[in-house]
Amino acid sequence: MAASELIHLAADLSHYHTDYLWKMPGSWQGYPYYSSPEFYEDIARTAARGVMDMLFFGDSGGTPEDYGGNHHAAVRYGTKWPRHDMMPMIPCMSRVAEGIGFGITMSTTYHHPFHIARVFNGLDHVTKGRIAWNAVTSRSKNEAANYGYKKMIEHDVRYERAQEHLQICCLLWDSIEPDAIVLDRESGIFGDPAKVHLLNFEGEYYSVRGPLPALPSPQRRPVIIQAGQSGPGMDLAAHYADLQFSTRRTIASMKAHRAELDTRLAKFGRGPGECGILWSVRIQVAGSEGEARAMEEHYLDSIPPEAGLIELSSMYGLDFSRFRRDMRLADVAAEVKAQNVHWGSFEEILKTTDPNLTVEQFGRRFMTERILVAGGTPKQIVDKLEQWHFETGANGGFMLARGFSAPGNLQEFVDHVVPELQRRGLSKKKYAGATLRENLRK
Numbered sequence: 121m122a123a124s125e126l127i128h129l130a131a132d133l134s135h136y137h138t139d140y141l142w143k144m145p146g147s148w149q150g151y152p153y154y155s156s157p158e159f160y161e162d163i164a165r166t167a168a169r170g171v172m173d174m175l176f177f178g179d180s181g182g183t184p185e186d187y188g189g190n191h192h193a194a195v196r197y198g199t200k201w202p203r204h205d206m207m208p209m210i211p212c213m214s215r216v217a218e219g220i221g222f223g224i225t226m227s228t229t230y231h232h233p234f235h236i237a238r239v240f241n242g243l244d245h246v247t248k249g250r251i252a253w254n255a256v257t258s259r260s261k262n263e264a265a266n267y268g269y270k271k272m273i274e275h276d277v278r279y280e281r282a283q284e285h286l287q288i289c290c291l292l293w294d295s296i297e298p299d300a301i302v303l304d305r306e307s308g309i310f311g312d313p314a315k316v317h318l319l320n321f322e323g324e325y326y327s328v329r330g331p332l333p334a335l336p337s338p339q340r341r342p343v344i345i346q347a348g349q350s351g352p353g354m355d356l357a358a359h360y361a362d363l364q365f366s367t368r369r370t371i372a373s374m375k376a377h378r379a380e381l382d383t384r385l386a387k388f389g390r391g392p393g394e395c396g397i398l399w400s401v402r403i404q405v406a407g408s409e410g411e412a413r414a415m416e417e418h419y420l421d422s423i424p425p426e427a428g429l430i431e432l433s434s435m436y437g438l439d440f441s442r443f444r445r446d447m448r449l450a451d452v453a454a455e456v457k458a459q460n461v462h463w464g465s466f467e468e469i470l471k472t473t474d475p476n477l478t479v480e481q482f483g484r485r486f487m488t489e490r491i492l493v494a495g496g497t498p499k500q501i502v503d504k505l506e507q508w509h510f511e512t513g514a515n516g517g518f519m520l521a522r523g524f525s526a527p528g529n530l531q532e533f534v535d536h537v538v539p540e541l542q543r544r545g546l547s548k549k550k551y552a553g554a555t556l557r558e559n560l561r562k
């Protein structure tokens with residue numbers, strides 16, 4: 121996707137209102153963020169001011185019940201909860217901020233391909249070609265139960281279904297040729313039936329007749345994002361994605377990830393330029409690296425001591441309250457693996473952290489260090505971004521993760537880090553194309 125070597129910039133707005141941010145200095149207070157699109161409109165304007173490529177919303181329809189076996193921690197502390205459907209915010213944001221694109225998550229496991237193809241066609245029209253779909257297979261047990269499953273569909277089967285699902289979506293988006301609409305008032309011809317195609321798709325999991333009853337949208341199909349790190353997840357990305365979203369934490373593992381994706385892209389007849397990677401990074405602007413670390417300690421001291429274990433539980437679908445606090449990371453690895461929920465990211469932690477850390481020690485660090493971290497002056501931050509970008513193939517960019525305040529963290533990034541990126545010619549100064557896909561290519 122990233123045909124240029126520019127650093128592409130996105131911001132992850134998942135859990136932007138919860139997960140302890142609501143009580144931190146620099147965050148809004150008492151703001152009715154969900155019933156008030158103005159909050160997200162302001163964020164979109166800020167991101168567009170920084171000529172960022174995309175605002176991104178993760179999603180799950182689940183309430184975490186992993187820690188302690190119930191929903192109490194999630195509700196008591198507001199961790200990963202509540203989680204509204206953010207799709208209605210997208211048309212609001214796109215109307216007030218030009219250039220910026222919007223990524224939204226929908227599950228291939230719980231939503232029918234016909235519905236998804238139709239919804240993203242509509243969003244692409246409304247945003248004038250600035251929509252992206254994060255295609256996830258969904259890993260939350262509570263979400264599975266909300267959609268009527270007594271037992272979650274098994275990991276690899278979810279990915280098999282996803283392959284078929286995306287195939288159908290793409291066929292539906294291609295089922296109307298761009299010049300199918302004639303609108304000839306004299307002859308009274310609206311469209312050319314020869315340019316609108318039935319699918320008659322009969323697969324293992326889905327049956328769809330087609331065509332999509334819609335006009336072709338500006339991008340024809342949304343920019344497709346995929347974030348799985350397992351073999352089947354990487355294959356899904358290699359087959360269909362324009363962008364991958366990854367949480368690797370060291371240059372060595374970022375390089376290995378890039379190389380693996382390139383090998384899998386070749387398997388599907390695609391080249392590295394067709395799928396960029398956005399590396400998740402937490403950025404903290406401060407007077408020095410030491411000051412950034414002090415801010416991090418302040419954040420960690422102000423959240424409940426069990427916050428890290430709650431977070432680990434919901435991430436890996438396992439109750440970390442059950443483990444003795446002095447158990448080592450390496451001791452719990454087998455149980456995490458058995459869940460097959462995000463195992464790739466836990467494996468990454470084992471490879472890049474001291475596996476002798478206790479679960480309790482690691483829990484605290486997990487809150488701030490599970491992804492790349494760049495803190496300090498804008499120059500120090502951009503030095504790191506530049507090094508990571510060019511050492512891993514300069515093919516994609518970064519997804520700004522939540523910091524310790526919202527929207528303060530994004531504002532600081534746009535006001536202080538983006539100008540340094542632009543000064544060095546590393547990120548763009550204006551939007552080059554009309555659509556998100558065009559902007560990602562330039």
Ligand SMILES: Cc1cc2nc3c(=O)[nH]c(=O)nc-3n(C[C@H](O)[C@H](O)[C@H](O)COP(=O)(O)O)c2cc1C
Nearest residue numbers: 178179225256258259347348349350353365462464
């Ligand atoms: C950075 C990142 C963001 C993700 N966002 C979501 C999300 O919003 N919703 C979701 O259900 N899963 C999300 N996932 C989970 C993945 O889509 C995938 O289900 C998970 O990594 C397990 O698949 P894997 O075994 O292929 O890694 C995300 C994963 C990563 C690494």
